[in-house]
Amino acid sequence: MLFAQILVNGVLLGGLYGLMALGMALVWGVLNIVNLAHGALIMLGGYAVYFLFTGAGIDPFAALPIAMAGMFCVGYLLQRFLLNLIVRSALLNTLLITFGLDVVLTYLAQLAFSADFRTINPSYAGANFTLGGITVPLARLAAFAVALLLAGLVWLLLNRTRLGRAIRATAQNLVAARLYGVDPRQLYAITFGIGAALAGAAGGLYGVVAQITPYIGTSLTAKSFVIAIIGGLDNPLSVVLGGLVIGIAESAGSLYLGPTFTDVISFGLLVLILVARPARSLRTA
């Protein structure tokens, strides 16, 4: 029974992790940018939902689309007018510039929102139900459902629409896509915008199940990175699967080894996977 509870906790957490990694995997796979500011975008999304809830009284789940639209604009502008300037240079440079962005966003958030811990706390935050002896917190279940829904939507977008076809084509071969009439500047900006919107949604959900501070970005970036690699970069559904793996491993590990080990578990898993199957990871890059 204890194990089943851990499994449920891990799966619910893992769905959210998967959503966090989804935007990063999309940007990485298409633009070849490892976006170290991804966690900061998640943090900004969290604050957006927090202020929509506390300021305007909008239910956090209803506020998600608004936050996503706002974050899409932020991401679009960042890529269109900043990252596009450097996108063709070495990987180290894109790593560095997104790290710089991460610092800027983090400390802007600290100046604007202060370093206080914030939690998005709707009336149903503590509600849960018991099913066959397993406790399921409602808010986490809803967050999990939204994460799955969004992953499904991204899959549909990529595989069933004209825009998705253009994104996939650009990921495979930029020059060929250009010859077929894709405007890469526009497309890169849209893709980054979608990544930021997904980060925003993940941030809003994170704020419902955990606490937001300006500094959560770095560890969420690292986690997203790990999951993106485990899940692979080409299929949004496998990214969510990667999130589930990490979620279950962490919740089991924190019980059997102690909560200080959660980061070690995800990174340990990552190193093992990388060393054991480097060829696969390299091909998808």
Added chain:
Amino acid sequence: MLRWAAIAAVALLLALLPLYGDAVTIQYGINALLVAVLAQAWNILGGFTGYASFGNSTFYGLGTYGTAIAMAQFGLPFWTGLLLGAALAMLCALLVGIPILRLRGPYFAIATLGLSAALSALVANLDIAGRNIGLILPLTRNDTLFYEASLALLAAATLAVAWLSASRFGMGLIAIREDEDAAAVMGVNTTLYKVVALVLSALFTAVAGGIHAYWITFIDPASAFDSTLNVRMVIMTVFGGPGTVLGPVVGAFILSAIYEALASSISTAAALFFGIVIVLAVIFMPRGLVDLGWGFRRMGPRYLLETVRQYRL
């Protein structure tokens, strides 16, 4: 010739600093010198082979803990502690380098990051390393000694890199950066070269960690395996010019100076400004300060436009 004379003059000026500088300047100098050593050590692997290590803070942590354990737990002298720390770090670099250096690009970067996180947790659970609480080293109030030791270490690291950039070994490393498969075909033993570069990098990083530990006299897992320190090594090297001899040192000095000047007033503004400097530096000088210097001499301010044009979409 003139260049070498200038460098020698600057080195002499730095070496004599304890004679004319006040206590605060010397302490600032120790920090700046040690950070410059870290940047230069990172440059050996990251700048020359293009393998971006985010695990150099592992070697830094092993250097600090090696020194601290030797001095605090066994009462050994400082130099023995330094040696122990360096040996630990080099052994670790050798053992993990062989499997991890097979990975390329971001996969290598993240694997090294994971290594550092794992070792930090390991140390936090070891009795001999003082667990989460950390260790206190014997107190020595002799900033001049620490300053000169740091300067000597920086000189050694820079000379090592100067030798690298002119040697067959260094050429092999650069060949790996430009095209690893081609280098292998040309007869470069890529695995051996990369592992040796990592071990060399670990040596200087660990000694810097050991000196810092004895100077600060207190260490704990969070500060010893601090991953932001690793990020600073990368930024300073890339800012100055990766794969060059003096670039990392110049980058480290300039960025430390900016950071210290701002940090004394408002720390949030300092961090914010640091981020903005990084963003602008990447856009306008993606190949570093040294390349900017060459470019300006060749074509003046047009260099900035040309680099942006080269890398934009």
